[in-house]
Amino acid sequence: AQKVTQAQTEISVVEKEDVTLDCVYETRDTTYYLFWYKQPPSGELVFLIRRNSFDEQNEISGRYSWNFQKSTSSFNFTITASQVVDSAVYFCALSEANTGFQKLVFGTGTRLLVSP
């Protein structure tokens, strides 16, 4: 069965600190997709990144970077030089290719609090 674990319930940092949000997943499928979404206080989820299981290249987008390691079934998210606007709940999610439709399985989320 597919499962996503975000063990960090809440992380508090001071502005400009780097922070890493952990995501560990379980799946029996060889083809799958991993996602990160941001949920700001307004409530709607904002798509950040997608990774497929065959692409283990790390990705950097501005202050955001993602480290995908199949060997440890992890897809961690790092924010460099955090800012107050980064305060939100971040969700990692998994979608398996064999389901026939996009069923996203979400982790329980990590609440990030960035203080000035």
Added chain:
Amino acid sequence: DGGITQSPKYLFRKEGQNVTLSCEQNLNHDAMYWYRQDPGQGLRLIYYSQIVNDFQKGDIAEGYSVSREKKESFPLTVTSAQKNPTAFYLCASSCDRSLPRNEQYFGPGTRLTVT
């Protein structure tokens, strides 16, 4: 601007009443979804629809019903049979009939409180 609209933002109902949450998208997406979010939990799938006039149950469909008469609309009815309806409800959509690789776009959500 393209996006997903959910209204109202906050909804209050008495126990035993059915209530319908609206979800409209102008992204021309084929697939639409309803999720429920409870405090400290991830999102759980209630129903999804890949095309007009077709929808499927998700993981927690009991006590809910949906319709998909138009491509842009996917309303969710929370019936009196739902034992614990107070939650935050999020609607989402994706293109290409819900291929596993597609990202989903979310609406602002409706917070339903039933007393």
